[in-house]
Structure formats: structure tokens, C-alpha cells
Amino acid sequence: MTWSTDSIIPLLAKATREDLAILKVHSHPNGFPQFSTLDDKSDGELFDSVFGWTDSTFPHASAIMLPDEDGTMFGRAILPDGTFQQLDSILVPGDNLHFWTANDIGKLPSFTQRHAQLFGLGTTRKLREMAVAVVGCSGTGSPVIEQLARLGVGRFVLVDPDKVEEKNLNRILNSTHEDAVLGRLKVEVMSRAITEMGFGTEVEIIPEDLATPEAVKKIAECDVIFGCMDGVEGRHRLNRLASFYVLPYFDLGVRLDADGEGGINGAFGVVNYIRPDGTTLNDRGLYTLEQLKSAGLLRTNPKAYREQVEAGYIRGVAVDRPAVISINMQIASTAVNEFLARLHPYRSDDNKNFAMASTSFFHGFTRRDAEESPSGMFFNNIGKGDVYPLLEMPLLSDEGIT
Ligand SMILES: [Zn+2]
Known part of the structure; x- marks a missing residue:
């Protein structure tokens, strides 16, 4: 195979x-499943x-596509000393989630x-090989973790700075009165539940919020x-993180x-699937x-915030x-279920038509909205990976300027 170097010069620049x-x-149109000499x-x-x-x-990379039904890809990193290193997995997060791993984990666990x-x-097998970051381990986070763990996800990164309180016991799965009394971290309670399975x-x-470089880096290493x-x-x-690190992002909201x-004025829940190159929240x-x-x-600046709310310049952020x-x-x-349907497309309709699923418990219906054309707000960030400061946010620099 030969190709002109003209195309690569502007890319190198x-x-x-x-x-x-x-x-x-x-x-490899002939299906040869490895790198040739x-x-x-x-x-x-x-x-x-x-x-x-x-x-x-920093390393560069080389990958091969095969003509099989799954569109299998595999690849390797090329290190500065010229040596090759196999890529453990490749993830392509479009409307469907394509995920290929290099390792054979052998027999699946019987559960x-x-x-x-x-x-x-x-x-x-893919679920077993995947690492999932769950940010927020409370009302919606704990049942997400429970389901993913029992589906066999192999690795979790759990992020939440808060401790269990009495007022959380009505909804955090696996939390106990003792956890609230002792003020155990929500991430510890989740970790304990998964381990005991x-x-x-x-x-x-990671008992921190998203304002720390540590949390951002650990989430970036996950697949979903x-x-x-x-x-x-x-x-x-x-x-923003999902764009920088080309990750699929499922966002859950309940209001x-x-x-x-x-009486109830409104009861509403929404699940958004965000592609790194798609529409943003x-x-x-x-x-x-x-x-x-x-x-x-x-x-x-909580003081300035209160003054602005009182003066009617901004609307207050609701708490509790x-x-x-x-x-x-x-x-x-x-x-x-949205995650499963994208990893293993089985629905009668194309996944692009399920970008947002909103349920009104008040009106008793669920509607779905298709992916539309994106504004491009994060387009310049797609695939940049580690930069300094992380996510190009001053907040995440060593000095932590806000
Ligand atoms: Zn080749």
C-alpha cells in the first residue's frame, strides 16, 4: 500500500x-487480524x-479495521523510542457504542x-472489560451502580464528596442508619456494597467533587x-470532559x-445521552x-450571590x-437500559432517535427526542486529552484559581 505524504504535512503542522x-x-480487507511485517x-x-x-x-498510534460485521478495530501505540505497545481497548462513541478489547478474559463469571x-x-464480555465512572452516588447514582455492578461491569470509578446523612436514607441503596450516624462517605458505602456482591x-x-485534577484524570481513564x-x-x-477525552456521557436528572x-406541581425525570461530537446539555x-x-x-462568592438574588438580578439555585x-x-x-441499547443495539428504531428520554410522572408519559445538529460549543476540545490546565479550566490548574 502506498499513499501520498501531502495529506500528512498539514496534520503534522x-x-x-x-x-x-x-x-x-x-x-485489512482480507481480514488478517494482526499487524503484518x-x-x-x-x-x-x-x-x-x-x-x-x-x-x-507523547506516543502516537496506529490502528487496523477489519471487514467483519462488528467492524472490529485493534491498534498499538508507538512510543518515542520506536517500540510498539498494544492498545488494551478501542472505544468509538457514536449513536452506538463500539468497544473492542485486545485481551481475552476467558470464561465469564457464572452470575x-x-x-x-x-x-x-x-x-x-464487553461489560466485564469496561470501566464506568459514576459521578454522584446518591438518589440516581446508587441504583445506577447497583444495576451496572450486577450486569458485570468490571471496574468502577465512583466520585462523590458527600457523607451519608439521615435525610439520604430514603433513597440511597445499601445505606444504613449506622452509615448516617458515623457519617460514612457515600462512595465508601457504594464500594462496600459492590465488594460484598x-x-x-x-x-x-474519589471522595471529591469535579473541581480536582485527580477526579478529572480518573474519570478520563474510564470508558463510559x-x-x-x-x-x-x-x-x-x-x-466538557466527555469532549476532551472522547467519552460517551449519560446524564440523569430528576426534578x-x-x-x-x-400537592405536586411537577414531577419530571430525564436521561440524556451525550456523544462527544454531538449536541451538548x-x-x-x-x-x-x-x-x-x-x-x-x-x-x-456566596455573599455576592445572595445580594444578587435579593436584588432580583439572578434566580436562586434551589437546594434540598x-x-x-x-x-x-x-x-x-x-x-x-439506554446504555445497554447502545452497546448492544436491539431496538426497532435507530439509536439516534433516543438522544433524550423525558418522563413526566405528573402527566404520565415518556417522550423521546432525536439527536439534532450541534452548536459546536466543545468542538475545539474533541480528543485533546490531557492539557494544562486540565479541560483548559483555570480552576483545575495547580494554583486552583477560580
Ligand atoms: Zn496492514
């Missing part, structure tokens, strides 16, 4: 300017000149048998994100409005930039809304 990695992809030679030559040109110490009957061994699942806990938080700042940041006299009207600003002000376990669990199930 861009890669040098922004310290990006070059990924070379080619196909010819590939070794051509990758060696190409990346030798790439390293010579860009002067970077997965009954859902493997429905989803097949392939999908069940005895599936050998790996769990990493579930956002189970209240508040617009965390949502905005996860959406209950009581009239204070036993902001595009979909989940929050406005003004709300984002007020949430930021509340965090950085009502919360009901049955509604949370339904929304959590919708989100997990």
Missing part, C-alpha cells in the same frame, strides 16, 4: 502546534519521521449467565460516564416540585449559561428539593 497525537488507521516496517518509518518532525515525547442469555457472550469487581473511590448529580456546574464540566401542601436547553454563572457565583426513591430508580433504569 497542527499536531506540532498543539502537541496532538497522530493516529494512522488502515484496513509490512505494517511494522511502514509504521516504523512513518512514526520515526513524525517524532522527528514534532519533537514530542452473568442469565443476562448473557439475552445479550449474548460478546456484550457480556463478591464478583471481583474493581472499585476506585454516568452523571448523577444535581446542579449545572458539574453537568457542564462532565460534558420534583411540591406545592408545600401535599446546554444545546438541549438543560441549563442556560446564566444559570451556570449563578452557580459559579454561589460557589466562589424533594426526592422520591421510586422516581429515582425508574430514571436510573432508563439510563442503564
